[in-house]
Amino acid sequence: MTFAAKLLGLFTGSMLTKLIEIGYDTGLFEASRAGPATSEQLAKRAGLKERYVREWLGAMATGGIYRYDAASRRYELPEEHAALLTGQSAQNLSPHAKIIEHFGSHLAKLKACFREGGGIPYSAYRPVFTQCMDDVWRRIYDQMLIPGFIGAVPGLTEALERGIGVLDVGCGTGHAVNILARRFPESRFAGYDIGEDAIEAARKEAREMSLANARFEMLDVAELPAQPQFDLVTAFDAIHDQKDPDAVLHGVRRALAAGGTFLMIDFKFSSRVEENMGNPFAPLYYGTSLMHCMPVSLALGGKGLGTVWGEQTARQMLREAGFGRIEVLDTPRPQNYMFVCRA
Numbered sequence: 001m002t003f004a005a006k007l008l009g010l011f012t013g014s015m016l017t018k019l020i021e022i023g024y025d026t027g028l029f030e031a032s033r034a035g036p037a038t039s040e041q042l043a044k045r046a047g048l049k050e051r052y053v054r055e056w057l058g059a060m061a062t063g064g065i066y067r068y069d070a071a072s073r074r075y076e077l078p079e080e081h082a083a084l085l086t087g088q089s090a091q092n093l094s095p096h097a098k099i100i101e102h103f104g105s106h107l108a109k110l111k112a113c114f115r116e117g118g119g120i121p122y123s124a125y126r127p128v129f130t131q132c133m134d135d136v137w138r139r140i141y142d143q144m145l146i147p148g149f150i151g152a153v154p155g156l157t158e159a160l161e162r163g164i165g166v167l168d169v170g171c172g173t174g175h176a177v178n179i180l181a182r183r184f185p186e187s188r189f190a191g192y193d194i195g196e197d198a199i200e201a202a203r204k205e206a207r208e209m210s211l212a213n214a215r216f217e218m219l220d221v222a223e224l225p226a227q228p229q230f231d232l233v234t235a236f237d238a239i240h241d242q243k244d245p246d247a248v249l250h251g252v253r254r255a256l257a258a259g260g261t262f263l264m265i266d267f268k269f270s271s272r273v274e275e276n277m278g279n280p281f282a283p284l285y286y287g288t289s290l291m292h293c294m295p296v297s298l299a300l301g302g303k304g305l306g307t308v309w310g311e312q313t314a315r316q317m318l319r320e321a322g323f324g325r326i327e328v329l330d331t332p333r334p335q336n337y338m339f340v341c342r343a
């Protein structure tokens with residue numbers, strides 16, 4: 001019975017995740033911030049059909065996301081819930097529901113991989129995946145990149161202020177590069193990614209921000225040229241889904257100027273399942289791995305490291321790539337850590 005109750009909770013959570021995506025995409029959460037509303041009022045505010053909004057609210061209220069006052073027939077998104085479901089800050093967790101739903105749209109292909117092997121190519125996930133990543137990570141970068149990630153490495157902010165060369169590998173839509181380039185005008189920034197949609201978005205944003213010190217290239221980072229060299233190379237969540245992560249790490253090492261630093265931001269796990277037991281993020285990221293990070297690598301005949309490759313494997317691969325000094329630091333996000341690597 002206990003396990004049955006757990007399963008009911010899991011199925012309910014899965015269903016509510018889909019409904020959270022609907023609330024995010026249709027603007028229902030944002031419309032709810034104006035205060036308690038009947039289904040008619042909320043539908044009007046959001047410009048939606050009342051019958052659909054009412055059914056959605058039924059799930060939201062019984063699921064503990066909204067409050068319902070039967071006397072006034074009004075639904076309320078409590079302020080402390082709105083803080084986690086609305087707004088532009090990294091605290092808004094709604095975009096995560098969208099990623100989970102996007103992963104779910106590939107289940108048929110994934111089940112075929114269980115039977116036949118192989119993987120699901122990155123191209124099958126684009127452009128939605130690129131947009132989802134942007135949606136999640138741009139909020140994190142806006143809020144935490146400079147004070148939290150860069151600021152955690154002693155001397156790095158000062159070096160960027162003086163002016164250094166920086167490369168971001170697997171830069172996605174380039175928001176990290178662009179906000180660093182804006183904040184540190186004396187430094188020169190490059191972002192490389194294999195995704196055309198990502199690079200186009202990165203260049204567009206750099207133009208809109210009138211940045212003269214940020215450039216983006218479509219490039220396979222497994223074939224990173226040894227020139228030009230960089231004083232700082234960063235990788236945000238961009239190593240473990242590579243076809244050939246060893247080649248990328250070796251290439252990063254070669255592309256680093258003397259005394260340079262490689263900053264690798266990844267997901268904070270052990271390489272041993274038994275040490276991840278009780279980690280509340282573990283099932284989510286083993287699942288993320290299975291539904292995206294591992295199959296995109298395996299589709300290319302790659303290593304298939306997966307999201308939960310863990311600290312021990314990461315350290316070993318970094319050492320093999322020639323990084324003799326590796327320090328692991330916490331980040332402002334509890335599920336991430338960063339490896340500060342030097343030759």
Ligand SMILES: C[S@@+](CC[C@H](N)C(=O)[O-])C[C@H]1O[C@@H](n2cnc3c(N)ncnc32)[C@H](O)[C@@H]1O
Nearest residue numbers: 133137170171172193194195219220221236238
């Ligand atoms: C999980 S996403 C992270 C994106 C970005 N760093 C961010 O924070 O939003 C991984 C990125 O690595 C890119 N990528 C994967 N394999 C690559 C390769 N061989 N060369 C260059 N980029 C690659 C993908 O296109 C994707 O944009």
